[in-house]
Structure formats: C-alpha cells, structure tokens
Amino acid sequence: MGERGAVRLESLTRSYGRVVALDGVDLEVRAGELLTLVGPSGSGKSTILRLVAGLDRPDGGRILVDGQDVARIPPHRRAVAMVFQDYALYPHLTVLANLTFGLRVRRVRRQEAERRARAAADRLGIGELLDRYPDQTSGGQRQRVALARALLREPTVYLLDEPLASLDAPLRFATRAELITLHRELGTTTVHVTHDQAEAMTLGDRVAVLDRGRVRQVGPPQQVYDEPADVFVAGFLGSPPMNLVPGGGVLGGADDVTVGVRPEDLALDPDGPVGAAVEAVEALGSETILLTRCPDGTRLTVRTGPRPGVRPGDEVRLRADPGRLHRFDTASGRRLR
Ligand SMILES: Nc1ncnc2c1ncn2[C@@H]1O[C@H](COP(=O)(O)OP(=O)(O)O)[C@@H](O)[C@H]1O
Ligand SMILES: [Mg+2]
Structure with missing residues (x-):
C-alpha cells in the first residue's frame, strides 16, 4: 500500500x-x-x-x-x-x-x-x-x-x-x-x-x-x-476570511506591510486597544460573527461565542492576539517572517 x-x-x-x-x-x-x-x-x-x-x-x-x-x-x-x-x-x-x-x-x-x-x-x-x-x-x-x-x-x-x-x-x-x-x-x-x-x-x-x-x-x-x-x-482559506489591513492601521504596522488577523483571533475586550462600531451581528448558534467598523473606516470581522450581548450600533473594544498577526509585503503579497 x-x-x-x-x-x-x-x-x-x-x-x-x-x-x-x-x-x-x-x-x-x-x-x-x-x-x-x-x-x-x-x-x-x-x-x-x-x-x-x-x-x-x-x-x-x-x-x-x-x-x-x-x-x-x-x-x-x-x-x-x-x-x-x-x-x-x-x-x-x-x-x-x-x-x-x-x-x-x-x-x-x-x-x-x-x-x-x-x-x-x-x-x-x-x-x-x-x-x-x-x-x-x-x-x-x-x-x-x-x-x-x-x-x-x-x-x-x-x-x-x-x-x-x-x-x-x-x-x-x-x-x-x-x-x-x-x-x-x-x-x-x-x-x-x-x-x-x-x-x-x-x-x-x-x-x-x-x-x-x-x-x-x-x-x-x-x-x-x-x-x-x-x-x-490568507484570504481564500478560512470563513469568514482573514481581515487584511494594508499599512496595518488599527492593528499597528508599517508602510509597505499588510497586516492580517483571523476573525477568531480578535476578541471583545473592554480594555482592548481598538475601538469599533458594530455594524451587523450574525448569530450562527454555536458562534457569532460581528461585522465592525473602526473610526478610520477599517472593517474588522470578529468571531466570538454565542450570545455575546452585542447589538448593531454598539461601540466595542477589540484586542488582537499578538501571536496570531500575519504580516505580508503589500507589493508582492508575500508573507513576511
Ligand atoms: N476547452 C477549453 N477551451 C477554452 N477555455 C478553457 C477550456 N478549458 C478551460 N478553459 C479555461 O481555462 C481556465 C481554467 O479552467 P478550469 O481548469 O476548468 O478551471 P477550474 O476547474 O479551476 O474551475 C478557465 O478560464 C477556463 O475558462
Ligand atoms: Mg473545474
């Protein structure tokens, strides 16, 4: 065999x-x-x-x-x-x-x-x-x-x-x-x-x-x-797809670098560094998908547990798992180490 x-x-x-x-x-x-x-x-x-x-x-x-x-x-x-x-x-x-x-x-x-x-x-x-x-x-x-x-x-x-x-x-x-x-x-x-x-x-x-x-x-x-x-x-595997922010923006970064974070690696955290407004809430039973928008216009998708107690229009704070950030060269699209 x-x-x-x-x-x-x-x-x-x-x-x-x-x-x-x-x-x-x-x-x-x-x-x-x-x-x-x-x-x-x-x-x-x-x-x-x-x-x-x-x-x-x-x-x-x-x-x-x-x-x-x-x-x-x-x-x-x-x-x-x-x-x-x-x-x-x-x-x-x-x-x-x-x-x-x-x-x-x-x-x-x-x-x-x-x-x-x-x-x-x-x-x-x-x-x-x-x-x-x-x-x-x-x-x-x-x-x-x-x-x-x-x-x-x-x-x-x-x-x-x-x-x-x-x-x-x-x-x-x-x-x-x-x-x-x-x-x-x-x-x-x-x-x-x-x-x-x-x-x-x-x-x-x-x-x-x-x-x-x-x-x-x-x-x-x-x-x-x-x-x-x-x-x-990064964008193809995973649903909802990875958040990709050119320049890093709210995720912190540098010019020429696109920073990515998967929805499950973003968490609701009252002390989180990123503020965002909830635009839509998709309750899927076992999990909830939050579509949020930061003051600078960046949209971040967050995957969280059932019944997060959040409604459209709410302001939330988010924290990205620092060990789970992905960095890509914006020009070539290639992953950076
Ligand atoms: N016999 C064919 N004649 C013309 N174009 C074709 C032919 N077979 C495939 N293509 C084109 O080649 C590309 C790849 O096709 P295909 O291998 O069927 O893609 P996939 O299976 O990933 O959907 C497509 O743009 C398709 O339109
Ligand atoms: Mg085919």
Whole structure:
C-alpha cells in the first residue's frame, strides 16, 4: 500500500487561445496520499486533472507517474480513474451496465464483471439501484455510481473533480466522511479537487492552493491555515476570511506591510486597544460573527461565542492576539517572517 501512484507535475503550462489556464504548475503528489487541490472557479483545477488523465495535452512541462513521463500514454492506458463533476454516466445504460461497461471493454467476462460491479455498488451503498437508469436516481446516488465506476478501474491514482459540489449540505458532509474512510482503506493516491475551502481544510493529508494557473502553497491544511504564504491564500482559506489591513492601521504596522488577523483571533475586550462600531451581528448558534467598523473606516470581522450581548450600533473594544498577526509585503503579497 502506498508504494505506487506518485504524481509529479513539472512546469505544466496550458493555454486556450488567449486564456492562460495553467501558468507553470509544479506539484508533487505523494504515493498513497489524499491531496486536495483547491482554488476559485477558473483557477485551472479541472485542466490539471484532464492533463493527468490524458484527456488533454499540456503546451509545456511534464507529467510523471511513478517517475515515468506519461506524455505518450493514451488515456485508456493510464492507470488513473477520473470522476467528473457532472458524473458523465451513460444515460441509456442501467446503473449495472454503467458499472460493467469499462470492465467489458477490458474483456472481463460478464459474470465476473457483474460480480465486481455488485461488490463496488454494495460498498458505496447503491446495491439496490443496479437496474435503474441514471435519470431514475438522485444526484447523490449518481455521484456514488460515478465513484463505484472509478473503483472498478482499480487505478493507481484517483482524480476526483468536485465530486461533492452538487450534493446538498448534509449529504455532502456524510459523503466527505465516507471518502476519507474509503481512501484510508484503499490507500490509493487521490487528488480531490474542490473550490470549497472548508472541504480543503477537512479532507486531505495536504492541500494545494491554486490561483490563476499557479500553485500558491502546498502543505498540511492546518499549516497552510496558520501560515499562509501570501495574501491570496490568507484570504481564500478560512470563513469568514482573514481581515487584511494594508499599512496595518488599527492593528499597528508599517508602510509597505499588510497586516492580517483571523476573525477568531480578535476578541471583545473592554480594555482592548481598538475601538469599533458594530455594524451587523450574525448569530450562527454555536458562534457569532460581528461585522465592525473602526473610526478610520477599517472593517474588522470578529468571531466570538454565542450570545455575546452585542447589538448593531454598539461601540466595542477589540484586542488582537499578538501571536496570531500575519504580516505580508503589500507589493508582492508575500508573507513576511
Ligand atoms: N476547452 C477549453 N477551451 C477554452 N477555455 C478553457 C477550456 N478549458 C478551460 N478553459 C479555461 O481555462 C481556465 C481554467 O479552467 P478550469 O481548469 O476548468 O478551471 P477550474 O476547474 O479551476 O474551475 C478557465 O478560464 C477556463 O475558462
Ligand atoms: Mg473545474
């Protein structure tokens, strides 16, 4: 387990006409790990997966799987299985036939193909849907069919393109946990693409943050959260996002420096150095988000406990945890030590 399936991307570039989708992507996916690739819509996530799967070609750079350049290997011979955002099931085939299709193409005998398909379907809890057609199943069920189909390929790398995006919140939460368990059991290298920063925080061993066709940072989620490499990553991971104050302002700072503080690292404190007016209060039950505005116009978002006893219009004092301030070079956006 975990011996095969290392993926290495070197200086990958891909443009579509004048649109630069990938602007020199370097990324290493370790054998057996679950890596989450996160970034806003249009940042190049799907393009990366399509290139690894061989469904598209890079303009430049290399893709290595277990040290082998895969440029000349056609998609059906690459040991990768991709799950598409829109599932890509055959509408005119039953669920069972969708599952056995790939096996039959690879000349697995019908009985054996159906046995394997049933086993994969049972594993994903869709064993009773085998006779239905895709349009007779729910979005969550179709997603499972697509995952079961990927399992049947027994690949050395799974490429999952936003597999949870179209599920409603409770189902997304449950399926996320199942994916983690599945990965733990299989130990197969998995690249999981998402635009959801919460998913990125909870899912993978490591997270890679993509912005406009470039990898901005790679690391364990907590480390990336605690030490974002630049202003983009700082603002992207975390909800509500980090407060970023150019010049430092009320947070204290210097010219050319942008100072950041996460909402949970700001506290209500009667003796706090920062005065602010509460503009809005979002009571979320387990926590409360305060949107505040300082006399100089700086807006600070504060995350505090339930029932803070604060109402819009109140004047509050705030204190930032001094050990949790982030400093960035304003010109380059890079983190300063
Ligand atoms: N086949 C294509 N033709 C033209 N533009 C494309 C094509 N595929 C992707 N793009 C563009 O490349 C950029 C990255 O796309 P994509 O990888 O799909 O982003 P993501 O999956 O992160 O949302 C986008 O600007 C997108 O519009
Ligand atoms: Mg995409």
